[in-house]
Amino acid sequence: ELRSWQDGLRAQFPILANHPGLAYLDSAATTQKPRAVLDAVQEYLVTGNANAGRGTYPWANATTAALEAVRERTRAFLGDPEPDRSSVHFVSGTTEGLRAIALDWLAPQLADGDEILVPFEDHQANLVPWHEARERLARAGVRVAVRPLPYQASSGDYDHRALPQLVGPRTRFVAATHVHHVLGGDMNVHRLRAAVGPDVPICLDAAQSVGHLPISLAELDVDFLVFSGHKALALPGTGAVWARDRRGPAFRPGGWSGTPNTVGLISLGAALDWLTAADVGRIERWTVALAARLTEGLRHLPQYEVLGCQLSLAADATAQRRRGIVSFRHRDLSSNDLGFVLHSHGFLVRADGLCRAGVDPDDPRDAAVRVSLHVHNTPEEIDGLLAVLATLD
Ligand code: PMP
Secondary structure: OEEEEEEEHHOOOOOHHHHOEEEEOOOOOOOOOOOOHHHHHHHHHHOOOOOOOOOOOOOHHHHHHHHHHHHHHHHHHHHOOOOOEEEEEEEEOOHHHHHHHHHHHHHHHHHOOOEEEOOOEEEHOOOHHHHHHHHHHHHHHOEEEEEEEEOOOOOOOEEEOHHHHEEEEEEEEEEEEEOOOOOOOOOOHHHHHHHHOOOEEEEEEOOOOOOOOOOOOOOOOOOOEEEEHHHHHOOOOOOEEEOOOOOOOOOOHHHOOOOOHHHHHHHHHHHHHOOOHOOHHHHHHHHHHHHHHHHHHHOOOOOOOOOHHHHHOOOOOOOOOOOOOEEEEEEOHHHHHHHHHHHHOOEEEEEEEEOOOOOOOOOHHHHHEEEOOOOOOOOHHHHHHHHHOOOOO
């Protein structure tokens, strides 16, 4: 039953039909787009393209209304429990969203001696802006301590047991990630909240979870959630910051005075609709099962090391804690060479330093091959990949 559901969805990605010999295994970098998203863009451009927030003729009014509708669909997709109190700001992606929170919202509120907790082994996009905020404040004579949110190697999660010593009366903010972009681990955000208490804002980088697993802001209990449209089947240059409180960052001073990415946001609305109709919970089950198949296959190939392999064995795993991302290295081959071999066999994977903070992109020992999955991927693709990997000993 799951297979016929998946067959029907896979058939909706035109790019796959154009390249029957290729397996696209890099959805964590960017996702392919279903026809419904391409059609929505085309339809908008050939029937009513106009600027938003200005103009009084019907196309302009319809564009403004369409973008407001995307904002509401974003709230619904994220399970926003308090739409009257919260705000959704459109941004160009996760990187811009996190920067805006760090520099426009957080930095002006911090005082000398304040402390913030930020992850140090996550995506650089979730490290650089917090340090930039610290540096800007330091130039103005305000000293803010940036404390690394520690990892626990055995679970791949943040080390919640170490948190009590790190959290103090001057802790003002926590930045965290929902699903790790290299390890595929699902970070236990509930325990972060429990450690910092109800009053410290938590900002969640959800670049790898939106569109991959059902999101419920009501359950997550965070204050900001940021994601990129292009990783959720929409066009690049789109994304959103959800802020629990309307007093969010001033992303677009002057309201509609700047031109928004109208076409991109139309694609975002169509993508969220497509994901909802496809059933994100099923997409999650499908990709998690494929990732497990790959991890299991790699376990039988001793020349490979799976990064954060303990993740799927984590004792406290109440649910499957590894998502549709698996990264690994070969004992002898460099990850760049391994990537080259896989590409030559039609497997499009990521093979480099993976934008991981604290990792030297030029150091081959830090590189890895990453396989990241979406609903169009199949068990046959995983088995084919494993068959090629098995030939390299
Ligand atoms: N955070 C995470 C966890 C990511 O995986 C990525 C993209 N790889 C980003 C942030 C940055 O996203 P974008 O390039 O769309 O701004």
